[in-house]
Ligand code: HEC
């Protein structure tokens with residue numbers, strides 16, 4: 263039996279899978295088959311979803327990397343820059359398979375994404391082994407962008423549902439407190455290969471075939487199923503964390519964020535600070551600098567008006583306490599009162 267050229271951790275799983283595949287396809291009809299022969303993968307049911315999720319974005323009509331199209335049967339047969347992508351009947355001899363198990367992450371497919379799961383790679387290999395059949399006329403389409411979020415009609419005006427959910431303000435804190443311990447950067451404690459701190463992992467199929475976050479579709483997102491699961495053993499955060507279940511408000515936040523398209527934001531420390539436009543205020547004369555406009559806007563929003571400016575003696579007293587913690591000396595008072603220029607306060 264040939265051992266597939268696959269990276270370490272995957273090798274064990276793939277090995278087990280290929281042992282059973284080998285057992286399943288015993289050629290000699292006389293030998294009693296210890297297990298029932300596994301049916302070879304069905305293109306539409308088993309292979310097409312993999313191409314849809316992981317390949318046609320770069321190997322389709324809009325982008326055709328390596329001059330290879332994987333959206334049509336003709337494209338697959340034509341092959342790419344380097345020649346045929348598949349040799350029907352020989353999975354391991356096919357370039358397409360070899361690039362899935364490639365050790366060098368810079369060469370592996372899908373490019374710049376986590377490798378396919380061992381089970382998916384096996385499916386592809388067995389599909390090619392069985393002749394790489396592709397039913398007449400089937401075209402693999404790239405996943406459609408998430409449907410416009412329900413609140414898109416009025417993104418600016420907070421409706422009954424409230425304003426758009428912010429990843430950094432609303433979602434990240436929930437995931438960080440409750441999930442990252444087991445589904446975050448710490449690979450030693452990571453469970454089920456699931457990372458909820460990386461968009462590309464959280465939105466891709468897991469080895470279990472579940473997808474944690476399906477943008478626009480809370481109902482098919484494993485994340486939401488797990489935080490609402492009535493089964494104590496399956497509900498997240500996992501019982502072993504000792505954490506209480508998420509509150510209804512937290513679950514609602516996650517649901518709305520996914521329904522709105524699950525938009526990720528980089529950590530705030532990586533976001534370039536942008537100078538916001540000062541808000542429009544009713545009393546345009548009051549602000550002396552742009553920051554004042556923000557203060558006044560809040561005051562006006564609350565239905566209040568600013569207190570009148572304190573007299574000069576009072577101002578100096580406050581300033582002196584702010585700066586030195588002491589009341590102003592009599593000569594400072596005299597100098598300040600005598601200085602009638604607009605910069606007197608700054609001096
Ligand atoms: C993010 C873009 C991207 C994705 C997604 C992607 N590829 Fe590629 N693929 C490339 C690029 C770029 C090349 C060009 C060759 C190179 O740079 O190594 C390529 C080349 C290939 C080739 C070799 C073509 C040739 O003849 O040179 C095969 C086979 C291939 N990809 C298969 C796949 C499969 C199967 C998937 C899905 C599991 C996939 N790719 C997903 C970008 C991508």
Ligand code: HEC
Nearest residue numbers: 440441444453454468470472484485496498499500502503
């Ligand atoms: C103490 C560790 C721990 C914490 C914290 C935790 N999980 Fe998990 N999670 C696990 C374990 C263990 C499994 C695998 C067992 C299972 O499937 O039930 C798992 C499985 C999952 C799966 C299914 C993955 C798959 O491959 O099918 C999802 C989705 C998930 N967790 C989401 C979450 C979310 C969301 C949170 C935070 C609200 C969270 N988890 C918090 C330990 C944890």
